[in-house]
C-alpha cells in the first residue's frame with residue numbers, strides 16, 4: 211500500500227494535495243469530498259457571494275481550476291463520503307460501499323455549524339451557513355424576505371448580517387453575551403463594530419438568549435426570547451462550529467473536542483494525520499493549551515506541515531494564528547490569540563475608523579486586532595512571530611514607528 215488518501219476537500223485537504231505535488235511527492239493522491247461541488251473558497255459565502263447573482267456561482271469560488279486535479283495527478287472524488295476507517299488494515303469504506311487502501315491517511319474533515327435544540331429549530335427558513343449548498347439556499351431565501359434575524363454575534367453571523375443589510379433587509383442580531391465577538395476581540399473592538407453596524411441600521415440585541423422559533427404552515431415567522439417576539443421570515447443561526455471528528459472517534463483515533471494531533475499533525479495512529487478545523491493541537495500562542503483553530507491560515511499552514519513531514523522534511527506547526535473578517539465596510543484582522551489577556555492598549559482613534567488594539571498578558575504582547583489597518587496587522591504578525599513585546603507607551607504613541615521595533 212502506498213500513497214495518501216485525504217478525507218475532505220476543503221481548504222486543508224486541497225491545500226495538502228497541492229503542497230504534496232509542489233514538494234514532488236511521488237505517490238498516488240486521492241482526495242475525497244462528500245460534497246458534490248468542486249472544492250471552493252468558504253469565506254466569500256457569507257460576504258460577496260450573498261450579494262452576487264447566480265452568474266457568479268461558477269469559477270470565481272473554485273479553490274483550483276478543474277484541470278488542476280488532472281494535471282497534478284490528484285484523484286478527486288466528489289460525492290464520496292467516507293463512512294468508516296479501519297486503521298488496523300489501513301483501509302477505508304465509502305458510503306457507496308467502495309473500499310480504498312491507503313499508505314497514509316489525512317483527515318481534513320473540517321467542522322459543521324452548530325444547530326440549536328430549541329423549539330421550532332426544524333422550521334423552514336431557520337438556516338445555517340457552512341457549505342455552498344447552504345449559501346445558495348440562503349441567497350435564494352434572501353431575495354424573498356424582509357425580516358432577517360441572525361442568532362449569534364460571531365464572525366459568520368455579523369458578516370451575513372452586514373450582507374443582508376446591504377441588500378436592504380431589516381436585520382436584527384441576537385447575542386447571548388454582553389458584547390459581540392466576546393471570545394475573539396477586545397471590548398473596544400466589539401464596541402466599535404457594534405456602533406458601525408447599528409449606524410447602518412442593523413439592530414443588535416445583547417444579553418439576549420433565544421428561547422424558541424415560532425412558525426406557521428411549517429415556516430418560521432418569529433423569534434422569541436424573554437417575552438420579546440421579533441418577526442422573522444429568515445433566521446440564520448451562527449452559533450459556532452463543531453469538529454467533524456466522529457469518523458476518527460469511531461475508528462479508535464484519540465479525540466477530545468477534535469482529533470488530537472502532535473506538532474507534526476500526527477494522530478494517535480502513526481500513519482494517520484489530521485489538520486484544519488477538526489484538529490485539536492497544542493498551540494504555542496495559547497500557552498501550550500490544546501485548541502482547534504477555525505481559519506484559512508491554520509488549514510493551509512497545517513497542510514504545509516503534513517506535506518513536509520510526508521516528503522521527509524523536518525517541520526513542526528508553530529505559526530502565529532491570524533484571521534480576518536470583512537463586515538460591510540469594516541475590515542477586521544486579528545493576529546495572535548487573546549487567551550489570558552490582562553490589558554488592552556489602543557493605538558489610533560476608533561472615531562477615525564482606523565485603529566489597532568494590542569492585547570497584553572502582563573507585559574507580553576499576545577494578540578492584536580486591527581480595524582482598517584492592514585499594515586499594522588502585518589507588522590503585528592511579525593512582532594508576535596519574533597516574540598517582541600513593545601512597551602505599552604510606545605504602542606499608544608501613534609508617532610512611534612512600529613517597523614523599527616522589528617529585529
Ligand code: FAD
Pocket residue numbers: 217218219220221222223242243244245252253254255256290291292293318319320321339340341366454457485486487488503504505506507509532533534535536
Ligand atoms: P473545510 O473547509 O470545512 O473542509 C472540510 C471538508 O471535509 C468539507 O467539504 C466536508 O464536507 C468534508 N468532509 C467531512 N467529513 C467527510 C467525510 N466523512 N467524507 C468526505 N468528506 C468529508 N476563515 C478565515 O480565515 N477567514 C474568513 O473570512 C472566513 N470566513 C468564513 C465564512 C464562512 C461562511 C465559513 C463557513 C467559514 C469561514 N472561515 C473563514 C473558516 C474557514 O472556512 C475554515 O476554517 C476552513 O474552511 C477550514 O478548512 P478545513 O479544510 O479544515 O475544513
